[in-house]
Structures are given as structure tokens and as C-alpha cells.
Amino acid sequence: MGFKKDFLWGGATAANQYEGGYDQDGKGLNAIDVLTNGAVDRPRLVTWKKEDGTTGNSPFVWGGDFNIPADATPAILSDYHYPSHHGTDFYHHYKEDIGLMAEMGFKVFRLSISWSRIFPNGDEEEPNETGLNFYKQIFEECHKYHIEPMVTLSHYDTPLALIKRYGGWSDRKLINLFEKYVVTVFKYYKGQVKYWTTFNEINAMTLAPYMGGGLTDPTPQNRAQGAHNQFVASSLAVKAAHRIDPEMKVGQMLAYSPIYPYTCDPADQVEIMKAQQETLFYSDVQVGGRYPEYRLKKYEREGIKLDDRPQDYELLAEYPADFLSFSCYSSSVLTTHANDDHAAGNLGVAGVTNPYLETNAWGWATDPDCLRLALNILWDRYHKPLWVVENGLGWADKLEDDHKIHDDYRIKYLRAAISSMSDAVEIDGVDLMGYTMWSAIDLVSNGTGEMKKRYGLVYVDCNDLGNGTMKRYKKDSFSWYQRVIASNGADLK
Secondary structure, eight states: OOSOTTOEEEEEOOHHHHTOOTTSTTOOOBGGGGBOOOBTTBOEEEEEEETTSOEEEEEEOTTSOOOOOTTEEEOOOTTSOOGGGTTTOHHHHHHHHHHHHHHHTOSEEEEEOOHHHHSTTSOOSSOOHHHHHHHHHHHHHHHHTTOEEEEEEESSOOBHHHHHHHOGGGSTHHHHHHHHHHHHHHHHTTTTOOEEEEETTTTHHHHOHHHHHOOSSOOHHHHHHHHHHHHHHHHHHHHHHHHHOTTOEEEEEEEOOOEEESSSOHHHHHHHHHHHHHHHHHHHHHTTOSOOHHHHHHHHHHTOOOOOOHHHHHHHHHSOOSEEEEEOOOOEEEOSOTTOHHHHTOEETTEEOOTTSEEOTTSOEEOTTHHHHHHHHHHHHHOSOEEEEEOOOOBOOOOOTTSOOOOHHHHHHHHHHHHHHHHHHHTTOOOEEEEEEEOSSOOOOTTTOOSSSBOOSEEEOOOTTSOSOOOEEEOHHHHHHHHHHHTTTOOOO
16 A cells, blocks of 8 residues: 555756756746845845836735836846846756755656747747757756656746747747747657646746746736636647657646635635635646636626637647646635634734644745645546645755754654655545655745745755855755655655
8 A cells, every 4th residue: 555666756846946057058038037036024026127228126926916017128137136047056066966866766856947948039940959958968867867857848937038029928929939849848858758747836827927927917817818828838738749759748737735714604615615716727727628617707707808719628628638736835724804813913924824733934834734635635626647746845954064954844844744645645545646845956945036945855055145155965854755765655754
């Protein structure tokens, strides 16, 4: 019993947080290259410039309002720090890092290809061969250690030129440009990469539309159109993969967290239902192959009219995702009782603070049951293979004088998470393909743009401003996870 013999254990990263080399070997700029660092009490900023030379910035907060002036375009400015420019320098450390993953026993390594490293502006006639070769070397290094690459095609890094020219994914032109990029990499890496996902946390189009789709004017209409365009592009990717190499599997990637009602008031239950619909709409389309009625009625009420084609819906139905992958870090609590004394005084990063759970310095709760709940909800709804591709704990790890990092808090978190997954598999019968915890190696925090908020099993000597030796040091969690993988999840001590 327990995890199947071919269960895919590993870790995950993202090019915009990890790779660095943002302007090397022909790479173009992307959405995150103009996003500054921030902190738990200070938002990241998208910097911009107007034609008359005026410069400024727009605060970026997950779930918050965001836009930039209509006559401005995102731009790099000299007075700001952009952490994607260096990440933790995987660009020059990939052999060392993959070697460390092999030492842990990884079966799979989830990473992303930066679209603008292959097509610098997103719409060139020919790809950047140097960029293609870079990822080829990575995949060869993985296979040397019998590690299966799992590749995300777009992890929050829409080419900046496409944002400037078309307003990002709100324009249908990006569908064909993405298809060209996808076909290029599918053909180039045929036989080297079996598992792909299209858009990382595709429901970011609702929560963070600039990050998820390069939208600088994220009106409800533009968000709806951006989501639709990505749905069609994803189905075209599935179609292309099946044609180019029947061994390829293309999955969806969703940001998902269980949501608990604060009270047993039926109004709170309805609030939960609506919140779940906002998230599961994306998987209903990508995995279920059709728009759910609740979303169509929402568009009708809001006067949203999609620029669509009849063949769009034929594609969605014929080429749904082969599997459903998702991120799940915690759970949240919502309520309609905003004026309740306890609720009002206990607001966290995801609604009301759950009094039954511990939280870290950034307000994230550690929920020992969230993965079992998430896996059952998604399995019951779709009955398609599932994959937990992000799950982990951010913490201000300390590098001791002897170069040790004692992260027992991370081990405690991962122990509970893996135990929760095991229950979903062994007790509930969920079909789970693998687990790529976040993250294999320290990288820049997506939410705050910090290095201080570390997720890796390997510590990287790099501070919030990108200063440091970039040397790698194993944390205590490194050897712990090594034992977990060696025992196929049985040894969680």
C-alpha cells in the first residue's frame, strides 16, 4: 500500500525566480523582469515609463487592484532592484544543482522554460538557438542522473514585448504566438521531456492578472478574455504534443487551497461555494473541457462578451489536459461576518486567521490536512491523475557559522504534508502521480520578491539585493527528504 512504486518524487523551481541570466545569450525581457523586490510589509512594484520620459511604479499585491497608466509601458528603471535578474543563478549553477537533486534521489525535477529565452520578443520568425541549447543541456544533465524533467511552458513570464504591443493575453494574437513557441520546444526536446504543463497557476488571471497574463489593464472583460485565450492555447498545446510525440503528457497547473467557513451560518457556506467556483472554473474548462454554467451566468450578469470562435469550444472539448497538477501551501478561512469581533481582529493573508493552525512570519498557516482535502476534492470532481507540484514552507533560514542550516520547522511541515498525501492515496484511493515540493533550491519568493523568505532544501548564499557568493549549502531537510524518497514515503521520522 502507500505510494506506487513509480511515484515521482522531486522538487520544483521557476525560471523567473531561480534562473537569473536575464539579459544573457539573447534572452529578451519578460513581465517579471520589471517587478521589483518587496517585503512582508512592502509590496512589489511594477515600474513603468511614459513616452514623455515620466517614470513611476504601480504596487503589485496578490488579489489586490492593479493597473499602470494608460500611456505608460513597463520598463526597467535604474533606481530599483529586480530580483528576477539574478534569481539564485541557476543559469551558471545548473550542473551543481542537478547534482544535488540527484544526491537527494529526485525522480523528477520541475522547472520552467522562459519563453523570452527562446523567442526574445515572443514573435520572432526563428528561435534563439542559444536559448534552446541551454535547456537541452539541462535536460541532458537530468537524464544523466535518471531524473525526469517536468517543464512549465509559461511560469509568470509573458515576454515584455508582447505586453507592450498587445496588452498581454487579453489579445488573441498571443494564442498563435504561444502555439508556435510550444511546437518549437516540443519538436526540439522530443524524447527528452515527457511531462509538460502550460500556464503556471492559471487562475492567477483572477488573482494576479499582470503576473498570470501580462495584463496592464486588468478589467473584468480583459481578465475573462485573457483566461479564454490561455484555455485555447493550452488545448492547442495538448493537440500539438499528442501529434508530435504520443508519449508526451500535457497537464494543467492550478493554484488550489481548501477553504473553511468561519461559522456555520449558511451565508458563510455560500461564500465558500462562490470562492471555490472562482478557482475551479479554470480546471472545469481545462480538465472538464467546457465552460460551466455558473461562469456563463456570471459573464451574462457582468456584460462580459468573449472574442471567441466556435472552434475554440471544439478544441476545449477534444483536447483537455492529460492530468491536473496544482500548488497547495495552506488553507484559508472566509466569512460574511466581517464585523465579528474575533474575525475583524484576526485577519491574515488569506482571510480570517485560523485559530487551530500555526502561522509563519509571513502569515501563512500550516495546515496538516490541506493536501488530503485538496486531493479528494479535485479527484472527486475530475477523476483525472493528479500531481502536487508545489507545496512547501517559506522561512527566514539561518546559516550557522559551521555552514549548517537547522530547519526542523520545514521538516515538520513536509512530514505533515506527505502524511496527508499518503492518506489521500492509501485511505481514499486518489490517483496521485508525483510530488515536487517547493522548492528544490533556494530562490526568490514570488509573493514578496525576497530571498529572506526561503523555501529550498539547499541554502544559497544570496541576500535580498542579490549580493552573496551564490554558494550552495545543504539544510537538515536535505538529508531528511533524501530518506523519504529512498523509502518511497514510508520513512517520515
